[in-house]
Amino acid sequence: MSGNTARRPLRADALRNYERILAAAQGAFAAHGASASLEEIARQAGVGSATLHRHFPSxxxxxxxxxxxxxxxxxxxxxxxxxxxxxxxxxxxxxxxxxxxxxxxxxxxxxxxxxxxxxxxxxxxxxxxxxxxxxxxxxxxxxxxxxxxxxxxxxxxxxxxxxxxxxxxxxxxxxxxxxxxxxxxxxxxxxxxxxxxxxxxxxxxxxx
Incomplete structure (x- = not known):
């Protein structure tokens, strides 16, 4: 996980979701640019949009x-x-x-x-x-x-x-x-x- 910003320690399941979102986002942004669909990123990560926005508000x-x-x-x-x-x-x-x-x-x-x-x-x-x-x-x-x-x-x-x-x-x-x-x-x-x-x-x- 990035040390770019200070974060409270995540529970194991939340950490897994965080890492899955990041992995999906990396692929999506590389393939489709900065406008890649956040909904599609959430789907690829196997999480709901609310979970994505809880970790990444924007x-x-x-x-x-x-x-x-x-x-x-x-x-x-x-x-x-x-x-x-x-x-x-x-x-x-x-x-x-x-x-x-x-x-x-x-x-x-x-x-x-x-x-x-x-x-x-x-x-x-x-x-x-x-x-x-x-x-x-x-x-x-x-x-x-x-x-x-x-x-x-x-x-x-x-x-x-x-x-x-x-x-x-x-x-x-x-x-x-x-x-x-x-x-x-x-x-x-x-x-x-x-x-x-x-x-x-x-x-x-x-x-x-």
Missing amino acids: RRSLLEVVFHDRVEALCAKAQERAEENEPGAALFSWLGDLNAYAAASRGLVASLLHDGRDTDLLQQNDSCKTMITTAADELLRRARQAGAVRPGVHTEDLLTLVSAISLATEHPDDEQAGRLLDIAIHGIRLHQHQRAATNRETPARFSE
Whole structure:
């Protein structure tokens, strides 16, 4: 459950309903945008409309938690990747997670921009952006120390790359986004012959 707002502890059955509503809302907002039917979300969650509104009094309150919870899950995934993989593999795998997150969020963001309602959610999510940047910073730092990425790669470069891929593949299928990310990762990765050259001499333009 999101820590975005202080809530009283929920009973087990209420917590199950809360999580079901969130899961249904995430899918509905991704597929149909911010105007997705709250009644349909309740139906998919297996609860009544009154239960949905008891947990989320307004559409906006539900949108806020969906945004924040998905970012929390993405950043938790970064920690999992770091614990389960070598530094380079952890970074590259998480970039795939970020790519999937960007694709799933695209419809919701486009919908907010299109209908003009609640667009301030996009500006108010600085904390979400900070969470993503912090997670990427740590993965990149570890990968850089392990010699897994080429010199001169910065966190903002990686985030911009994933954002650009998401924008470029707005209509094609998700497989193209994956292929483009693979191409980008090949360029980011420090290959064996490059590592040898870097060990001999680090170009001044890449010095920190």
